[in-house]
Amino acid sequence: MSEYDAIARFYDADHGGFADDLPFYRELARRAGGRVLDVMCGSGRLLVPLAQAGIRVTGVDSSAAMIERARQRVAAAGVAARVTLHHHDVRFALPPGPYNLAIVALNSFMHLITIKDQLTALAHIHHALNADGLLAIDVFNPHARNLAGCDGELALDRTFRLDDGVLVCKFVAQRADMAQQINHVTFVYDEIDGNGGVRRTVHPMTLRWFYRYELEHLLERAGFVVEAIYGSYDLDPFVTGSDIMLTVARRQRHNP
Numbered sequence: 001m002s003e004y005d006a007i008a009r010f011y012d013a014d015h016g017g018f019a020d021d022l023p024f025y026r027e028l029a030r031r032a033g034g035r036v037l038d039v040m041c042g043s044g045r046l047l048v049p050l051a052q053a054g055i056r057v058t059g060v061d062s063s064a065a066m067i068e069r070a071r072q073r074v075a076a077a078g079v080a081a082r083v084t085l086h087h088h089d090v091r092f093a094l095p096p097g098p099y100n101l102a103i104v105a106l107n108s109f110m111h112l113i114t115i116k117d118q119l120t121a122l123a124h125i126h127h128a129l130n131a132d133g134l135l136a137i138d139v140f141n142p143h144a145r146n147l148a149g150c151d152g153e154l155a156l157d158r159t160f161r162l163d164d165g166v167l168v169c170k171f172v173a174q175r176a177d178m179a180q181q182i183n184h185v186t187f188v189y190d191e192i193d194g195n196g197g198v199r200r201t202v203h204p205m206t207l208r209w210f211y212r213y214e215l216e217h218l219l220e221r222a223g224f225v226v227e228a229i230y231g232s233y234d235l236d237p238f239v240t241g242s243d244i245m246l247t248v249a250r251r252q253r254h255n256p
Contacts, residue, residue: 021138028136029101037057037101041085042070092124097128097130102129103135107139109137137247154188156170224252
């Protein structure tokens with residue numbers, strides 16, 4: 001059972017509206033000119049709009065609940081003919097390609113905590129891509145001052161409503177281990193019913209942040225050549241103050 005199974009029902013209402021990265025991935029997919037592999041696809045946030053743009057896309061996630069939500073979303077949008085879904089953990093397997101582009105969006109790569117898991121996942125992606133396929137990895141840019149302020153305090157992050165109208169208050173607590181580059185995150189979802197009752201779901205997770213040359217080194221070890229690193233989805237240069245580190249790499253024909 002994946003750690004995300006427990007919160008899959010909150011995911012679309014919490015993150016489904018985010019689309020800042022969609023134009024970038026849509027254009028990159030068109031540039032790549034073929035099949036797209038959405039690694040750690042979640043509930044299909046990118047799958048449907050990419051398929052609606054005429055792109056054939058395969059979604060992979062380790063959470064069965066997320067894949068089921070993605071399947072429902074794809075069916076509702078009428079794009080099932082261009083979407084394939086697989087319940088796989090990228091550390092252990094990926095559906096056979098070849099794919100022209102692999103996407104690891106919105107900090108998903110940060111769920112791979114160990115170097116072994118990171119390199120294994122990259123090796124599986126490398127194997128799934130065609131001879132000169134592209135890989136895009138989107139992670140946040142770690143600012144030491146912001147991370148140092150993550151002291152475990154619980155704070156209200158946002159409120160939203162589920163499809164059935166239930167109000168949810170989402171709280172977040174973060175504690176950063178600067179030496180280990182680990183962020184211990186706890187999500188707390190409080191569902192408030194019409195009578196004032198509260199149902200609480202607590203979801204802890206661990207994320208590993210990356211620095212630029214660390215990620216470049218991992219990619220090179222896995223047989224990729226970095227083509228570009230951007231600091232925004234609008235392709236701004238990556239600089240100290242960038243919020244994200246958006247890396248595009250090309251597969252070498254053979255692992256080093």
